[in-house]
Amino acid sequence: MPTPEKPRLALIAGPTASGKSALAIALAEQIGGVVINADASQVYRDLHVLSARPSPDDEARVPHRLFGYVDGAAAWSAARWAADAAAEVRRAHETGKVPVLVGGTGLYLRTLLDGIAPVPEIDPLVRAAVRALPVAEAHAALSHEDPAAAARLHARDTTRVARALEVVRATGRPLAAWQAARVGGIGAAVDVRGLVLLPDRETLFARCDARLTAMFADGGVAEVEALLARADVPVDAPVRRAIGVQEVAAMLTGTLSRDEALTAAQQATRQYAKRQYTWFRNQLPAEWQCCTAPNLQLYFAKDG
Missing domain, CATH: 3.40.50.300 (P-loop containing nucleotide triphosphate hydrolases)
Known part of the structure; x- marks a missing residue:
């Protein structure tokens, strides 16, 4: 057919x-x-x-x-x-x-x-804490919590670094894992x-x-x-x-x-x-x- x-x-x-x-x-x-x-x-x-x-x-x-x-x-x-x-x-x-x-x-x-990506809603407290960090600190934290994302993102990319960090902290999964689905x-x-x-x-x-x-x-x-x-x-x-x-x-x-x-x-x-x-x-x-x-x-x- x-x-x-x-x-x-x-x-x-x-x-x-x-x-x-x-x-x-x-x-x-x-x-x-x-x-x-x-x-x-x-x-x-x-x-x-x-x-x-x-x-x-x-x-x-x-x-x-x-x-x-x-x-x-x-x-x-x-x-x-x-x-x-x-x-x-x-x-x-x-x-x-x-x-x-x-x-x-x-x-x-x-x-x-x-x-x-079916990322769940981020806990407002987690988001607020992440967004309050200077981008250098956020990128350093991301290097420990989601090394692949930290290597992929520019260290001064405030928006993307914060997004990756808040997702891994709130969900326990890297943003890339969510994006793959x-x-x-x-x-x-x-x-x-x-x-x-x-x-x-x-x-x-x-x-x-x-x-x-x-x-x-x-x-x-x-x-x-x-x-x-x-x-x-x-x-x-x-x-x-x-x-x-x-x-x-x-x-x-x-x-x-x-x-x-x-x-x-x-x-x-x-x-x-x-x-x-x-x-x-x-x-x-x-x-x-x-x-x-x-x-x-x-x-x-x-x-x-």
Whole structure:
């Protein structure tokens, strides 16, 4: 008996400012697709300009899903997004559409396709004790309690070192052991056609700088001002950690001048794009095509 053909899932990924959104829309127009957001900042409705969400004109060209659908007061996670994205993928297939995932948040993509490690909730007391440690002390403790993780992680990577340490202390198992038992991924059930945009870095960084300049001029400052005025959005909310928010906030309080804030935001964006560039080059399946000038007919044609 022949094996049933898997439903198609197109995926366009890449660093910020790589042009992936425009390509995803063009692809969706060609193949009858639904564009599904896979960017952690673009889920928040509070940040349309600063997160570079598609314009209303772009959204009118093809259906868009999971853009600006989360309130800034909510602390969204990769797991919550993946559940929403899996539902949108199923809905697209049920209506005869091709889901076109687009984004630059690697953790979101991996969680959706590969599943998530079923790590239990961490005891708040354990978490508080670990997060209170200086990163050097946390890494030293990790060297004793989970040597493999300590060897794998950079000694100054505050977030990842703390996560590995709190997991092994709270559960008695290394984080890697939990990650080896991922659950909930949809990757095995779909035919993933992945395309990763990797422009040359000089071009990419120039686009980052130009886009930040436009964001500051075209409403980004007003977005941050409105966000900061909300008493229900905690200071440590994920939406307030989006690139550009802290820099504009410093400008609004007089800590930085406008030019200084813009320069700082541009630098932060370039650094983020560099990290994304490295991640996409090294972490994704070998069969996904990495390129600067994609051929949509070749990689995503309806009959291909």
